[in-house]
Amino acid sequence: MSKPVRAVGIEIAGVNLSYGTTHVLKNVDLSVRPGELFAFLGPSGCGKTTLLRLIAGFAQAETGRVLLDGRDVAPLPPWKRDVGMVFQSYALWPHMTVAKNVAFGLEERRLPRAEIDRRVAEALDLVGLSDYAGRRPAQLSGGQQQRVAVARTIAIEPKVLLLDEPLSNLDAKMRVSVRRELRALQQRLGLTTIFVTHDQEEANTICDRIAVMDAGTVRQVGTPMELYENPANLFVASFLGSANILGDGDGIPVPAGKRLVFRPQHATLSSIDGVPLRGPVTHREFLGATVRYNVQVGGSEILVETPFQSGGELRTVGDMVGVALPPERMLYLPA
Amino acid sequence: MALAGTRSAGQATLALAIALFLGVFLVVPVATVVYVAFTEKGGGGLTLVNFLDFARTDLFVRSFWNSVYVSAMTVVWASALALPLAYLTTRFEFRGAMLVQTLGFLPLVMPPFVGAVAMQLLFGRNGSVNLLLDEWLGIKIGFMEGLNGVIFLQAIHYFPFILVNLSAALRNIDRAMEEAAQNLGSHGLRLFRRIALPLALPGFIAGASLVFVKVFDDVATPLLLNVKEMLAPQAYLRITSIGIDDPMGYVISVVLIGVAVATMWASALVLKGKDYATTQRGGGGLARRKLKPRESALAYAVVILILTLVLAPHVGLLLLSFATVWSYSPLPDGYTLAHYARVLGDSSGYIKNTLLYSSLAAGIDVVIGGAIAYLVLRTKLPGRQWLDWAASTALAVPGVVLGIGYLRAFYGVKMPDGTPLAALWIVIVLAIAIRRLPYALRAAYAALQQISVSLEEAAENLGATKARTVRRIVIPLMTGGLLAGFVTSFATAAVELSAVLILVQSNSDAPLAYGLYVLMQTPAGRGAGAALGVIAVVLVAICMGLAQLAADRSQRARGLDI
Numbered sequence: 080m081s082k083p084v085r086a087v088g089i090e091i092a093g094v095n096l097s098y099g100t101t102h103v104l105k106n107v108d109l110s111v112r113p114g115e116l117f118a119f120l121g122p123s124g125c126g127k128t129t130l131l132r133l134i135a136g137f138a139q140a141e142t143g144r145v146l147l148d149g150r151d152v153a154p155l156p157p158w159k160r161d162v163g164m165v166f167q168s169y170a171l172w173p174h175m176t177v178a179k180n181v182a183f184g185l186e187e188r189r190l191p192r193a194e195i196d197r198r199v200a201e202a203l204d205l206v207g208l209s210d211y212a213g214r215r216p217a218q219l220s221g222g223q224q225q226r227v228a229v230a231r232t233i234a235i236e237p238k239v240l241l242l243d244e245p246l247s248n249l250d251a252k253m254r255v256s257v258r259r260e261l262r263a264l265q266q267r268l269g270l271t272t273i274f275v276t277h278d279q280e281e282a283n284t285i286c287d288r289i290a291v292m293d294a295g296t297v298r299q300v301g302t303p304m305e306l307y308e309n310p311a312n313l314f315v316a317s318f319l320g321s322a323n324i325l326g327d328g329d330g331i332p333v334p335a336g337k338r339l340v341f342r343p344q345h346a347t348l349s350s351i352d353g354v355p356l357r358g359p360v361t362h363r364e365f366l367g368a369t370v371r372y373n374v375q376v377g378g379s380e381i382l383v384e385t386p387f388q389s390g391g392e393l394r395t396v397g398d399m400v401g402v403a404l405p406p407e408r409m410l411y412l413p414a
Numbered sequence: 415m416a417l418a419g420t421r422s423a424g425q426a427t428l429a430l431a432i433a434l435f436l437g438v439f440l441v442v443p444v445a446t447v448v449y450v451a452f453t454e455k456g457g458g459g460l461t462l463v464n465f466l467d468f469a470r471t472d473l474f475v476r477s478f479w480n481s482v483y484v485s486a487m488t489v490v491w492a493s494a495l496a497l498p499l500a501y502l503t504t505r506f507e508f509r510g511a512m513l514v515q516t517l518g519f520l521p522l523v524m525p526p527f528v529g530a531v532a533m534q535l536l537f538g539r540n541g542s543v544n545l546l547l548d549e550w551l552g553i554k555i556g557f558m559e560g561l562n563g564v565i566f567l568q569a570i571h572y573f574p575f576i577l578v579n580l581s582a583a584l585r586n587i588d589r590a591m592e593e594a595a596q597n598l599g600s601h602g603l604r605l606f607r608r609i610a611l612p613l614a615l616p617g618f619i620a621g622a623s624l625v626f627v628k629v630f631d632d633v634a635t636p637l638l639l640n641v642k643e644m645l646a647p648q649a650y651l652r653i654t655s656i657g658i659d660d661p662m663g664y665v666i667s668v669v670l671i672g673v674a675v676a677t678m679w680a681s682a683l684v685l686k687g688k689d690y691a692t693t694q695r696g697g698g699g700l701a702r703r704k705l706k707p708r709e710s711a712l713a714y715a716v717v718i719l720i721l722t723l724v725l726a727p728h729v730g731l732l733l734l735s736f737a738t739v740w741s742y743s744p745l746p747d748g749y750t751l752a753h754y755a756r757v758l759g760d761s762s763g764y765i766k767n768t769l770l771y772s773s774l775a776a777g778i779d780v781v782i783g784g785a786i787a788y789l790v791l792r793t794k795l796p797g798r799q800w801l802d803w804a805a806s807t808a809l810a811v812p813g814v815v816l817g818i819g820y821l822r823a824f825y826g827v828k829m830p831d832g833t834p835l836a837a838l839w840i841v842i843v844l845a846i847a848i849r850r851l852p853y854a855l856r857a858a859y860a861a862l863q864q865i866s867v868s869l870e871e872a873a874e875n876l877g878a879t880k881a882r883t884v885r886r887i888v889i890p891l892m893t894g895g896l897l898a899g900f901v902t903s904f905a906t907a908a909v910e911l912s913a914v915l916i917l918v919q920s921n922s923d924a925p926l927a928y929g930l931y932v933l934m935q936t937p938a939g940r941g942a943g944a945a946l947g948v949i950a951v952v953l954v955a956i957c958m959g960l961a962q963l964a965a966d967r968s969q970r971a972r973g974l975d976i
């Protein structure tokens with residue numbers, strides 16, 4: 080298991096899924112490349128867990144296919160899929176020790192005892208919990224529980240690894256270190272991994288590519304930088320980082336059905352002469368490296384972030400200012 | 415502050431009155447039993463001699479082990495019946511599930527002793543089933559031989575206790591627990607055994623220990639099956655045949671209490687640290703699997719077999735109550751209404767007594783239970799927890815022990831006309847009330863917990879005194895819950911026998927359960943006994959229905975009010 084496994088791709092094509100009358104997944108198409116750390120990113124309730132459960136075999140699609148390594152997995156029940164899933168609640172069994180939890184999947188595969196013991200030790204070593212083999216899950220911290228859940232799953236050497244909001248039960252400090260550990264582990268194993276999160280920072284910092292989801296649809300797929308620089312629509316633009324969104328009539332003409340979008344740090348404050356976007360400063364915040372201004376432009380309030388220079392002159396609330404914007408930073412996006 | 419003073423004075427008076435009641439009618443009788451067991455016959459000093467006698471008497475030792483064996487085997491067989499049903503109904507889409515859920519009420523409707531004789535006629539050596547087996551296959555099966563009969567009867571009566579607790583526990587397991595196991599390659603029965611069952615263990619143990627204690631304490635069922643060598647029947651026989659001065663009845667009583675306490679303690683010990691509480695964190699339960707046609711057929715076969723067994727005592731009782739003569743034949747020779755005419759005629763005293771005793775006992779329970787619940791949940795009276803604790807200990811006191819305690823403690827207390835207190839019928843009512851109090855208390859807690867404190871505070875804020883608040887706000891809001899408690903207490907009181915058996919002094923004071931027991935002893939009385947049994951079952955079933963109705967109604971009323 081410490082040696083890289085043969086990585087496997089995941090193909091999701093034309094998937095629709097409903098629970099009763101709620102249409103939860105709508106025409107989902109995705110392709111996860113072998114060995115990559117891929118994120119499902121979207122607000123709570125958008126269908127990330129459902130998509131993960133579909134891959135693991137706990138939900139059935141009405142239309143469409145899920146291919147693992149090129150093979151349709153529809154006929155396989157969850158216990159034959161070799162898809163390792165780490166549940167959001169971790170789902171560690173409280174009546175078993177840590178070692179027993181990790182050994183479970185291997186025992187179900189009827190491996191010889193010696194091999195089970197070896198692989199349990201290896202998996203626990205990999206997540207740095209060798210000293211905790213005899214403990215019960217309830218005796219571990221949240222971060223340790225999460226690592227047991229990961230160890231339990233990778234011990235069976237699954238074809239792919241699915242992580243459902245693995246950091247959501249940890250405190251803010253832990254999240255940063257644990258996400259790095261997860262990334263390092265994934266790299267070492269070379270395991271195709273899907274990482275579900277509603278936190279764009281988590282997705283941006285450790286994932287190779289991200290699928291941004293909204294209300295059961297995939298809105299855009301790309302690397303974190305692609306998504307940030309070239310969002311395909313307003314949802315992606317505003318979900319990843321902050322974005323100013325202006326309609327027609329706010330000073331710059333906008334094509335029908337689209338909006339003008341730009342990042343706060345790409346704009347600068349200028350004099351009002353000859354600048355189409357202008358208005359009064361309504362609020363100012365000092366953030367350390369930058370200063371953030373709110374400017375009322377037409378019917379919209381926009382944000383402008385300028386680098387802070389000591390001794391530099393600051394605008395005050397009530398000043399009339401112009402908002403200057405390089406043309407290459409102006410994006411015209413559909414909803 | 416003066417107001418606060420009178421308020422807590424009123425509460426203290428109430429608490430003292432309840433404490434006095436529990437002291438006189440629960441603590442004193444039980445303490446008397448224990449005291450007598452540890453003193454020399456004829457009132458000497460403290461001694462262990464009686465216990466040595468007990469241990470040296472073959473009959474008692476044999477009875478003890480028989481009781482242990484019967485209780486344990488009942489748990490085994492009851493589990494064997496409950497497990498497949500719990501598995502089926504909680505893990506599969508199964509239309510028979512409703513049927514199985516209703517089984518849960520059956521032991522409340524009819525305690526095992528009621529159907530004992532009928533079961534003898536159905537499953538005994540020369541009962542219907544064995545006659546047919548003999549005719550077709552030339553074999554007979556000793557379902558009802560000796561201890562087997564007790565085990566058989568108790569198991570089919572009490573398995574729903576395990577079923578209900580186990581099913582609830584299985585339903586409460588977070589579905590991710592089992593999905594994680596499926597994800598790692600496990601499924602089916604193996605998954606059930608390795609993950610679901612261990613996680614549901616607390617529910618199973620709760621049900622199993624209850625069954626163990628109930629069977630261990632049962633007097634009437636073994637006696638009606640003519641099994642005398644068990645411990646609880648021995649206590650009864652000893653006291654009724656040798657008299658209340660013989661220490662052995664008391665020693666056995668102490669052993670019975672000891673076993674009840676030890677069982678509860680052991681189950682608490684086993685469960686220590688196992689209260690996993692893995693209840694759902696949102697999302698529905700585990701997706702239930704659809705049964706394939708062949709599996710579905712098998713499932714129905716299992717359910718129908720078990721249902722047939724469960725209904726057998728009821729069907730047998732009904733047949734017996736209409737039978738002219740029924741022996742050495744699969745079905746009665748002919749049918750008649752004469753037994754009903756008899757019990758509704760000259761034996762109608764039993765029914766009247768039951769209605770009187772049960773309503774009085776249930777009334778006492780609801781008043782005391784409600785008062786204790788109020789004191790515990792709504793006041794800061796010091797020592798209020800003791801009331802709850804004392805009332806709940808009644809659970810560990812077998813009925814026969816309470817009966818013996820009353821007899822001993824109150825026989826010397828004479829009424830002005832010279833009759834001993836223990837011989838008055840009101841004592842039967844008090845014994846029944848004490849036995850049912852823990853259940854009424856739970857109902858009262860449930861009713862009171864659903865009422866928001868803020869409603870009471872609002873009333874006080876508007877100037878109502880504490881007493882008026884209780885009268886005008888708390889009691890009306892609790893009515894539904896208390897009514898349900900009353901009816902449930904009433905129903906179970908109507909078939910209470912073990913304490914009654916000891917306390918009934920004359921036939922004219924006897925309730926229905928006692929009459930049934932006496933009539934069932936003789937072949938000539940069986941028909942009438944069965945008719946009484948049917949009446950009891952119908953009475954209890956109606957009450958259970960009413961209790962459900964009252965509970966639903968109050969639920970709905972609250973839904974609208976609050």
Ligand SMILES: Nc1ncnc2c1ncn2[C@@H]1O[C@H](COP(=O)(O)OP(=O)(O)O)[C@@H](O)[C@H]1O
Binds near residue numbers: 099122126
């Ligand atoms: N078992 C279910 N039955 C009905 N609706 C469900 C079920 N599971 C999820 N949903 C609904 O599907 C939508 C997507 O849920 P989910 O996949 O859990 O979202 P996410 O993980 O992105 O927060 C939600 O609106 C949720 O209410």
Ligand SMILES: [Mg+2]
Binds near residue numbers: 128
């Ligand atoms: Mg989710």
